[in-house]
Amino acid sequence: xxxxxxxxxxxxxxxxxxxxxxxxxxxxxxxxxxxxxxxxxxxxxxxxxxxxxxxxxxxxxxxxxxxxxxxxxxxxxxxxxxxxxxxxxxxxxxxxxxxxxxxxxxxxxxxxxxxxxxxxxxxxxxxxxxxxxxxxxxxxxxxxxxxxxxxxxxxxxxxxxxxxxxxxxxxxxxxxxxxxxxxxxxxxxxxxxxxxxxxxxxxxxxxxxxxxxxxxxxxxxxxxxxxxxxxxxxxxxxxxxxxxxxxxxxxxxxxxxxxxxxxxxxxxxxxxxxxxxxxxxxxxxxxxxxxxxxxxxxxxxxxxxxxxxxxxxxxxxxxxxxxxxxxxxxxxxxxxxxxxxxxxxxxxxxxxxxxxxxxxxxxxxxxxxxxxxxxxxx
Amino acid sequence: xxxxxxxxxxxxxxxxxxxxxxxxxxxxxxxxxxxxxxxxxxxxxxxxxxxxxxxxxxxxxxxxxxxxxxxxxxxxxxxxxxxxxxxxxxxxxxxxxxxxxxxxxxxxxxxxxxxxxxxxxxxxxxxxxxxxxxxxxxxxxxxxxxxxxxxxxxxxxxxxxxxxxxxxxxxxxxxxxxxxxxxxxxxxxxxxxxxxxxxxxxxxxxxxxxxxxxxxxxxxxxxxxxxxxxxxxxxxxxxxxxxxxxxxxxxxxxxxxxxxxxxxxxxxxxxxxxxxxxxxxxxxxxxxxxxxxxxxxxxxxxxxxxxxxxxxxxxxxxxxxxxxxxxx
Numbered sequence: 001x002x003x004x005x006x007x008x009x010x011x012x013x014x015x016x017x018x019x020x021x022x023x024x025x026x027x028x029x030x031x032x033x034x035x036x037x038x039x040x041x042x043x044x045x046x047x048x049x050x051x052x053x054x055x056x057x058x059x060x061x062x063x064x065x066x067x068x069x070x071x072x073x074x075x076x077x078x079x080x081x082x083x084x085x086x087x088x089x090x091x092x093x094x095x096x097x098x099x100x101x102x103x104x105x106x107x108x109x110x111x112x113x114x115x116x117x118x119x120x121x122x123x124x125x126x127x128x129x130x131x132x133x134x135x136x137x138x139x140x141x142x143x144x145x146x147x148x149x150x151x152x153x154x155x156x157x158x159x160x161x162x163x164x165x166x167x168x169x170x171x172x173x174x175x176x177x178x179x180x181x182x183x184x185x186x187x188x189x190x191x192x193x194x195x196x197x198x199x200x201x202x203x204x205x206x207x208x209x210x211x212x213x214x215x216x217x218x219x220x221x222x223x224x225x226x227x228x229x230x231x232x233x234x235x236x237x238x239x240x241x242x243x244x245x246x247x248x249x250x251x252x253x254x255x256x257x258x259x260x261x262x263x264x265x266x267x268x269x270x271x272x273x274x275x276x277x278x279x280x281x282x283x284x285x286x287x288x289x290x291x292x293x294x295x296x297x298x299x300x301x302x303x304x305x306x307x308x309x310x311x312x313x314x315x316x317x318x319x320x321x322x323x324x325x326x327x328x329x330x331x332x333x334x335x336x337x338x339x340x341x342x343x344x345x346x347x348x349x350x351x352x353x354x355x356x357x358x359x360x361x362x363x364x365x366x367x368x369x370x371x372x373x374x375x376x377x378x
Numbered sequence: 379x380x381x382x383x384x385x386x387x388x389x390x391x392x393x394x395x396x397x398x399x400x401x402x403x404x405x406x407x408x409x410x411x412x413x414x415x416x417x418x419x420x421x422x423x424x425x426x427x428x429x430x431x432x433x434x435x436x437x438x439x440x441x442x443x444x445x446x447x448x449x450x451x452x453x454x455x456x457x458x459x460x461x462x463x464x465x466x467x468x469x470x471x472x473x474x475x476x477x478x479x480x481x482x483x484x485x486x487x488x489x490x491x492x493x494x495x496x497x498x499x500x501x502x503x504x505x506x507x508x509x510x511x512x513x514x515x516x517x518x519x520x521x522x523x524x525x526x527x528x529x530x531x532x533x534x535x536x537x538x539x540x541x542x543x544x545x546x547x548x549x550x551x552x553x554x555x556x557x558x559x560x561x562x563x564x565x566x567x568x569x570x571x572x573x574x575x576x577x578x579x580x581x582x583x584x585x586x587x588x589x590x591x592x593x594x595x596x597x598x599x600x601x602x603x604x605x606x607x608x609x610x611x612x613x614x615x616x617x618x619x620x621x622x623x624x625x626x627x628x629x630x631x632x633x634x635x636x637x638x639x640x641x642x643x644x645x646x647x648x649x650x651x652x653x654x655x656x657x658x659x660x661x662x663x664x665x666x667x668x669x670x671x672x673x674x675x676x677x678x679x680x681x682x683x684x685x686x687x688x689x690x691x692x693x694x695x696x697x698x699x700x701x702x703x704x705x706x
Contacts, residue, residue: 112602134606141604154595158404158617168603201403217599 053225053257054111055087058120061106065332078331080106082281083120085358088225088274093251093258095268095289097304098278101328104261105149107278108227111259112144113137125224142172145218149230151210155202161188161213162198168220187216191246208239215246219254227259232267244270266308269293274364277301280331280339283358287365297361297372300324300340338370346371404621404699411698418694421687428684432492442473443486447651450481460669474676478666488676490653494642495684498568499634505573506634507580507627511619514584515611519592529585532578540575541640547571548646564648572637576630583626587619621699628692632685639681655681 062077081103088094098104109115111122113129121130129140145168148154155164165184169175176183185195191212202210211231218226228247232240248271250256262268268275269289276286277300285298296302303322310316324343329335335342341351350370358368412418431438439446453476455462460478468475474484517528544567551567553559558566591597600614641647642656650657655677662674 114598114602134604138604141602144602146599146602148595148599150595154599156596156600156614156617158620160403167600167605171600171603171605171609214599217603221603 051090052087052123053090053125054259055123056107056111056120057085057123059084059107059110059117059122060119061103061110061115062118076332079281079334080331081110081117082334084278084281084283085120086276086283086286088257088259090224090257091251091255092273093260093271095265095272095275096259096261096278097263097265097268097275099263099328101280101331102278103281103331104263104278105229108146108229108259108261111225112146112227113140114146138172142168142174142221143224145221145223145226147211147214147218147226147228147231150234151207151214152202152234154214155210157202160199160201161193161205164202164213165198165216165220168217172221174221183220184216187219188213190219190250191216206239207235208242211235211239211243212246215243215250219250222254223256225257225259227261229261230263230267231260233263240267247271264307265293265304269308277304280328280334282339282368283366284340284369285365285367286358287362287367291362291365295362295365295374297365297367297374298340298369299344299346299371299375302375338368408621408695408699412694415694415697417690418698421690421694424683424687425691428492428687429496431489432496435489435493438489439483439486443489444472444483446482446486446490446653448482450476450483453481454478458669460666465672468672475670475672477661477673478670484658484673484676487653487658488655488680491655491658491677492680492684494565494648494652494654495635495638495656495681498565498572498638498647499631501565501569502572502576502634502638503627503631505569506576506630507623509573510577510580511584511616511623513577514581515588515615515619517581518585518588519607519611519615521592525585528581532581535575535578538575540571540637541644543575544568544571544641545644545646561648561652568638568641568647571641572634576634576637579630580623580626583622584619587622588615591615591618625692625696625699628688628695632688632692635681635685635688 059081060079060083061081063080064077084103084107086094096104096107106115110117111124113122113132117130121128123129124140124144127140129137132140159167162181162184165187166180169180169183181198184198188195188198193209193212193216197204202213205213214231231247232243235243244267247258247260251258251271258271260268260271265275272289274287275289275292276283277292277298278284279300285292285296285301287296292301293305296305303324306320306322310319326343329339329342337353337355338344338347338351339355341347344351348370354370356368356370358366360366361372444450450472453461453463453472461476461481463469463475465475472483472485474488476482477484477487513528513531517525548564548567551563553563555563556566597610597614600610605613638647638654639656639659642654643660645657645660647656648654658677659674659681662670662677667674
């Protein structure tokens with residue numbers, strides 16, 4: 001999975017053929033909205049190249065927290081996703097990385113519109129889907145599919161594999177020419193399962209096989225975008241590579257676009273063209289994969305990178321391991337200004353008073369830090 | 379670390395050596411477990427026989443007894459109104475003897491009593507299961523205000539003394555209502571009253587199950603495919619609550635049989651002369667049981683055996699379909 005570790009200068013999409021250039025993101029003029037500021041500082045960005053499949057602008061999701069049993073009163077809100085902006089080009093993969101609680105899964109669910117954004121917009125295939133009703137969303141569900149984290153809870157234990165994989169076609173009333181059953185067999189074969197097993201129940205399959213079933217279900221409606229929410233985190237390490245390779249192969253075969261959510265960088269490195277790092281609801285660094293792995297600028301990214309295992313024991317032992325002290329602060333009451341400052345070893349006075357905007361420091365490489373610098377961690 | 383050869387095949391794409399294409403569903407594996415449970419199986423067979431007896435009561439009575447409402451004053455002692463002969467007038471002609479006062483065939487009345495008891499208990503349970511499952515799923519899945527209203531309603535119903543309520547309802551219901559009259563109306567009222575007070579037991583269980591199921595990712599998966607509330611409830615949730623609902627409705631039936639008997643005993647059940655176990659118990663308890671014990675034993679044992687059989691079957695079903703939740 002980490003075979004191309006040293007290839008610093010490799011093109012981000014060396015083998016991908018016609019890879020569109022990343023959209024020319026104009027550097028944001030305002031500051032990244034701080035916890036209290038009105039979300040909207042990053043508005044009016046150019047729409048980028050015509051090959052964007054998804055564009056997310058200033059996406060914000062608040063979960064109100066209520067206290068009290070008899071009299072419900074608001075007690076603030078969790079800013080799960082707080083002013084996130086990015087775009088995914090057709091046929092590419094964006095890796096979205098962050099610790100638990102960073103809002104990466106919420107971001108995925110906002111784009112798939114399982115959740116409705118509090119503010120900001122999600123534009124999918126040229127259409128603003130941020131506030132569509134469930135009825136309006138139904139036809140769009142064909143194009144956006146999800147792969148879930150836990151293969152044990154994402155399949156209904158009372159349905160056969162055939163019923164699970166056929167569910168998207170049934171709900172979407174998409175009957176393939178040759179019939180649903182043939183299509184189910186075809187999908188099972190595609191993900192490397194025995195097509196004769198469609199009458200079996202999920203409990204007869206291993207975790208890896210179940211995740212393959214989940215992938216077959218996601219492919220059933222021939223989607224354009226697949227949001228994979230930590231698809232391999234719950235699997236054995238030995239199985240992870242198989243699933244990653246399967247996803248990789250399917251991407252090439254069907255020209256899929258992925259939003260690949262993961263909690264550590266090693267998982268996204270194989271599959272992603274671009275990588276976004278989230279911390280407490282905000283993107284703190286967004287760059288092409290090779291740029292990020294070889295020239296990360298944000299101290300938090302450095303810390304994450306230093307945790308990626310290196311398959312060579314000598315260099316692994318030589319490498320400096322950055323250990324972050326303290327836990328991730330509560331997103332209910334995040335630190336003011338730079339949200340990373342309480343854990344940052346480079347923090348200065350400005351980090352405590354002023355939020356660093358997400359600025360483009362190199363072509364296609366955005367970072368939100370007052371003191372960005374390259375650092376040799378890998 | 380050398381894994382046994384079989385271990386490495388866990389995620390293998392290759393088919394297992396024996397290709398078994400048909401999966402084992404919950405129902406199939408539950409049935410296999412249930413078949414090994416002797417008390418449950420015997421109870422099940424007993425209940426099937428009882429149901430057949432109730433359905434074919436006219437045939438059985440025409441072969442082995444006398445019409446249930448036919449008086450036989452000639453078999454009674456005119457001075458005491460008690461049956462002549464020993465054991466309450468038992469004979470090959472009258473298998474369980476005759477009732478005092480009017481000399482009706484106890485065997486026939488016990489057989490016909492099964493009809494009322496089973497009909498009322500099953501219909502009331504069906505009512506409770508339908509209302510309880512739908513409202514329980516709504517409360518658990520939709521949450522919020524729905525949950526508050528439905529949960530409070532269940533608490534309210536469980537705190538109302540249902541027998542007093544039933545007596546009150548029967549008192550205000552006229553002889554003809556809703557296009558029904560006589561026994562039909564009484565049975566409908568019994569079903570309604572018992573069902574309305576029994577559904578919260580099912581509703582609570584369903585709500586609890588749905589609360590934990592709701593967080594599972596397959597619900598989210600279904601929603602992300604575009605499934606609406608109705609589809610999620612009936613296609614995704616219902617199959618997962620079906621087993622506990624089956625178990626608890628089997629355990630609810632005997633409670634409802636006892637409720638029906640109690641209401642009939644109190645005189646608010648089906649009207650005499652329609653035969654019912656509870657009514658027979660009521661009449662026999664007016665001092666006759668000391669003279670003619672069989673008059674009380676026949677309906678009493680019938681209730682006892684039926685309730686016991688349903689409970690044993692319900693326990694067996696719980697062990698078979700809900701192995702983790704056993705005991706309670």
